[in-house]
Amino acid sequence: MVVALAADYVELRCRSAFSFLEGGSLPEELVERALELGYSSLALADRNGLYGAPRFWKSARETPLRSLVGAEVEFREGRLLLLVASRGGYRRLCRLLTLGHSRSPIKGEFQLSLADLEGETGGLLCLAGGPFSPITNDLRYGRTTQARQRARVLHRLFGKRLWIDIQRSRNLRVERRSRALTDLAEAVHLPLVASGDVAFARPESRALVDLFSSIRLGRPLAELGRDAFSNTEQCLTDPRLMAERFRDLPEALRQSREIAEQLEFRMGDLGYRFPECPVPPGASSLQYLRELTLEGATRRYGSPLSSRVQSQLQHELTIIGKLGLEGYFLIVHDIVQFCRNAEILVQGRGSAANSAVCYSLGITAVDAVGMDLLFERFLSEERGEWPDIDLDLPSGAQREKVIQYLYRRYGGSHRAPADVPQAPTVGSGVAMTANVITYRRRSALREAAKGFGLSPLQVDRISRDLGRQGLAASEGSLAERFMEAGVDLNSRRMQLLVRAVESMEGLPRHLGQHSGGMILSAGRLDEVVPLEPAAMPGRSVVQWDKEDCADLGLIKIDLLGLGMLAVLERTIPLVRETSGVDLDLARLPPDDPKTYAMIQKADTVGVFQIESRAQMATLPRLKPATFYDLVVEVALIRPGPIVGKMVHPYLNRRSGREPVRYPHPSLEPL
Structure with missing residues (x-):
C-alpha cells in the first residue's frame, strides 16, 4: 500500500498580494511561512504577471527553500497555471503575458485565448484544475463532453506536461469540484496532482482576502455570499496536514514533488544583456569610449592634457573596462549627444559628477579633477554595482522626444517617427520602470470602508484630513471623524475596519510608472520581463520596480523631467533676443x-x-x-x-x- 508522506508535498498553486486583490500576503511572508512549515520548495504563480517573482526569489535566495516561478494566466476560456521549467519556458511565458496585456485597449485588462498557446508551450508545465480553469468552467455548468474535449485540446498543446490539480476542503463546493475533476482526469487519462490554491500565508489573513474580494467585486462584505472564504483552508498549510487530506491519493501528493523537480529555472538566470552602442568599424567599445573621452578631455582641459588629468582618465577607463561598462557609458553619451543636437537641455546629476570621464564626455559639467572629487564614490570594483547616471531634462515634450529616441534607437522592432509617439510593439528592447503603488492609510480606509458597507458620504467624512500618522497615534481625531459620520467607533464592525486598514497598508494596490527610469535590453525585453502598455501613448512598462530590476541585474537609465529646466530652455532664447547675451549654463x-x-x-x-x-x-x-x-x-x-x-x-x-x-x-x- 502506497502511503502519503508530508515530504512528498510541494505547494504549486500559490498567489501573493501581487495578484492584486486576489491574494493577502507579500511574497516575503509566503517564504517565511513556508520555511516555518518545513517546505523544501514553493511555487509562486500570480495572476497575469510576474510582479512578485523578484521579491519571492530574493527572499528565498539565502534559504533552503527553492523558489519556483509561474503565473496563473487568464484566457478567454478560463485560467491555466503555467509553471516555468527552463529559460526557454520563461521567455515564452513573458511573451505570452506581454501579448495578453498589449491586446487590451483598457489599461489593466488582459486578452488571450487558448489558440495563443499553439507552438508556445515548450519549457512550460500546466496545471488545469483550480476553481476557474477552462475544464472547471465547463464542469460547473454540466458540460462534461465539452470539458473532456477541452482536456484533449490542452493535452495536445502540453503533452505529458499537463496535470489536473485538485484541492481538498471542508467546503462542499470545493469537494464537489474535486470529485468532478478526478472523474474527468480518469476518463481522459490525465494525472492528478494535489494543490492548495493558496491565497494567504497565515489563517489570520482570511478576513483581509475576503475584504479584497469585496473591493474587487464591488459588493459589501455582507453580500459576498459564496464569493467569501468559508474557512481558512486556503492559507499555506502544513505539508503533514496536506498528506492527511490526500491520504487516499498518495500519487497526487507525490506528483507535486515530481513536478517541482522538473522546474529547474531560477530567476537569477534571466539571460539579460545590456545593448551595445554602435561603434566605428574595426573599433571595440572600449577603444571607442577611450577615443571619445580623450577628444572631450582636450576640449574641456585644453592640449596637451596635464599628467594629473591623463592619470585620472586612465584610472577611470581601466575600471570601466574591467567591469565591462563601456557600452553603458557610450549609450549615455549617445543620449546626451542626441539632446545637444536637438537643442534639448540635458545635465547629468548625482555621483556621476565625480567622474572625469563623464565630464570629458559632456555628461556632467563638474570638473572632477579640478574639484578633487573621489571617483570611487561613483564607481569601484569592490561595490559590484552598476553606476547610476541620472540625466535631468526639461519636463514635457522635450523629455518625451528623448524617450522616443531611445525607443527608436534601441527598441528593436519599435520604429516611431521622431515627433510621433507610438505604442512600442511586442519585442521592443526598451521600456519604462514600474512603480508599485501600495495602499496608504487614506486609500486603504476609503477602499475598506466601502467593503464594510459605509456610504460614500460616510467614507468622505471619515477619511477627510486623515494624516499619514498611525491610526492608533491619532485615535482621538479618528474617533471624531467616525462620530461626525454617524458611526460608532466602538462597534465590532468599526473595530474590524480599523484592523483591516492596518493590514492593507503597504500591500500592492496597482502598477504605476516610474518618473524617469528606463530599462534597455539587447534583443527582446519581453523575453526578460513581461511588459504592459503605459497610460501614455508611446510607452510600455516592465512589471517590476527599480529595486526589483536592480536585484536581477537589469540596467536602468533615469531620464528625469525638471520643470525649471523647461523654464530655462524658454528663458535662454528670450535673454538672447532682448539683451544680446548668449548664456552658457556651464560657464556662468x-x-x-x-x-x-x-x-x-x-x-x-x-x-x-x-x-x-x-x-x-x-x-x-x-x-x-x-x-x-x-x-x-x-x-x-x-x-x-x-x-x-x-x-x-x-x-x-x-x-x-x-x-x-x-x-x-x-x-x-x-
Whole structure:
C-alpha cells in the first residue's frame, strides 16, 4: 500500500498580494511561512504577471527553500497555471503575458485565448484544475463532453506536461469540484496532482482576502455570499496536514514533488544583456569610449592634457573596462549627444559628477579633477554595482522626444517617427520602470470602508484630513471623524475596519510608472520581463520596480523631467533676443554678488536644489558666499546630518557661536 508522506508535498498553486486583490500576503511572508512549515520548495504563480517573482526569489535566495516561478494566466476560456521549467519556458511565458496585456485597449485588462498557446508551450508545465480553469468552467455548468474535449485540446498543446490539480476542503463546493475533476482526469487519462490554491500565508489573513474580494467585486462584505472564504483552508498549510487530506491519493501528493523537480529555472538566470552602442568599424567599445573621452578631455582641459588629468582618465577607463561598462557609458553619451543636437537641455546629476570621464564626455559639467572629487564614490570594483547616471531634462515634450529616441534607437522592432509617439510593439528592447503603488492609510480606509458597507458620504467624512500618522497615534481625531459620520467607533464592525486598514497598508494596490527610469535590453525585453502598455501613448512598462530590476541585474537609465529646466530652455532664447547675451549654463560666473545676495535671503524658489522648506530655513543662517558654501549647504540638509543632529552644531561653529573641537589633532588640517 502506497502511503502519503508530508515530504512528498510541494505547494504549486500559490498567489501573493501581487495578484492584486486576489491574494493577502507579500511574497516575503509566503517564504517565511513556508520555511516555518518545513517546505523544501514553493511555487509562486500570480495572476497575469510576474510582479512578485523578484521579491519571492530574493527572499528565498539565502534559504533552503527553492523558489519556483509561474503565473496563473487568464484566457478567454478560463485560467491555466503555467509553471516555468527552463529559460526557454520563461521567455515564452513573458511573451505570452506581454501579448495578453498589449491586446487590451483598457489599461489593466488582459486578452488571450487558448489558440495563443499553439507552438508556445515548450519549457512550460500546466496545471488545469483550480476553481476557474477552462475544464472547471465547463464542469460547473454540466458540460462534461465539452470539458473532456477541452482536456484533449490542452493535452495536445502540453503533452505529458499537463496535470489536473485538485484541492481538498471542508467546503462542499470545493469537494464537489474535486470529485468532478478526478472523474474527468480518469476518463481522459490525465494525472492528478494535489494543490492548495493558496491565497494567504497565515489563517489570520482570511478576513483581509475576503475584504479584497469585496473591493474587487464591488459588493459589501455582507453580500459576498459564496464569493467569501468559508474557512481558512486556503492559507499555506502544513505539508503533514496536506498528506492527511490526500491520504487516499498518495500519487497526487507525490506528483507535486515530481513536478517541482522538473522546474529547474531560477530567476537569477534571466539571460539579460545590456545593448551595445554602435561603434566605428574595426573599433571595440572600449577603444571607442577611450577615443571619445580623450577628444572631450582636450576640449574641456585644453592640449596637451596635464599628467594629473591623463592619470585620472586612465584610472577611470581601466575600471570601466574591467567591469565591462563601456557600452553603458557610450549609450549615455549617445543620449546626451542626441539632446545637444536637438537643442534639448540635458545635465547629468548625482555621483556621476565625480567622474572625469563623464565630464570629458559632456555628461556632467563638474570638473572632477579640478574639484578633487573621489571617483570611487561613483564607481569601484569592490561595490559590484552598476553606476547610476541620472540625466535631468526639461519636463514635457522635450523629455518625451528623448524617450522616443531611445525607443527608436534601441527598441528593436519599435520604429516611431521622431515627433510621433507610438505604442512600442511586442519585442521592443526598451521600456519604462514600474512603480508599485501600495495602499496608504487614506486609500486603504476609503477602499475598506466601502467593503464594510459605509456610504460614500460616510467614507468622505471619515477619511477627510486623515494624516499619514498611525491610526492608533491619532485615535482621538479618528474617533471624531467616525462620530461626525454617524458611526460608532466602538462597534465590532468599526473595530474590524480599523484592523483591516492596518493590514492593507503597504500591500500592492496597482502598477504605476516610474518618473524617469528606463530599462534597455539587447534583443527582446519581453523575453526578460513581461511588459504592459503605459497610460501614455508611446510607452510600455516592465512589471517590476527599480529595486526589483536592480536585484536581477537589469540596467536602468533615469531620464528625469525638471520643470525649471523647461523654464530655462524658454528663458535662454528670450535673454538672447532682448539683451544680446548668449548664456552658457556651464560657464556662468561662480561668484556673482547679486546671486549670492538673493540666496542668502532664501529667494530661491525655482532653484530646485535649495528651494525646499528646510533649505530655505538654513540659507539665511549659513549665508553662502562661495560655490563651496553651496556644496556644504546641499550636503548638510540630508538625512544623515539631520538624523545625526549635525546641522545646528555645524551652523553654530561656522558662525563662531560654538568652538570647534577635534577628536584628534591629526584632523585639524581637514
